[in-house]
Amino acid sequence: MVSARRKALEMLWRGSCTVKAWQDAEDPVTHITKPQEVTLHENLKCKLSHKALTSASSSGGPAIIAEQIKLSLGNEYKIPAGCKLIVTQDEVTEEYSRSGKPGIFMDHQEIVLELFKKYA
Template structure:
């Protein structure tokens, strides 16, 4: 049974995410293993959260603005490190990579993301 707290958290989810990994897949005809992008999870409810941080350099130079991106998803989802995570929220689609271990709570998990460049 889903708790009232989890329902409240998930009511804030406005996006959908797809999780893809780069893995070996055997060709059924040639029996040769080829590496391909494979979807592990598709259309999972989620929420992206953005936080901007401003800091100055020790020499008193101009402020540097950094942005932290965090993904909120269901706690039972297993998203491996190095995965490509494609999120569509508010009509915009963005590609991210999972960085670091997720913070898993009773009703959700929080995963820090960075812009996807390529598979490791």
């Protein structure tokens, strides 16, 4: 049963995501097992948020500005390290990789992401 808190959170989630991983999988025709991209979850409701982080340079140079990208979604989904997340929100689709251990909360989880470059 979904709690009232979770329903309230989901009202803010305006995105959807697909989770893919590089795993050994058997080809149904040849029955040969080889590494390939496998979809773990599809069309999960989520919310992508961006936070600009600024830190002063210790060398007296310009301040370093970084961006933290965080994905909020249901805590019932296991998102393995090193997987690819394809997130669509506000008609924009981007590919990300999971960079950190998820923060698990009572009704959701939050995962810090990086732009996807390649599988680890």
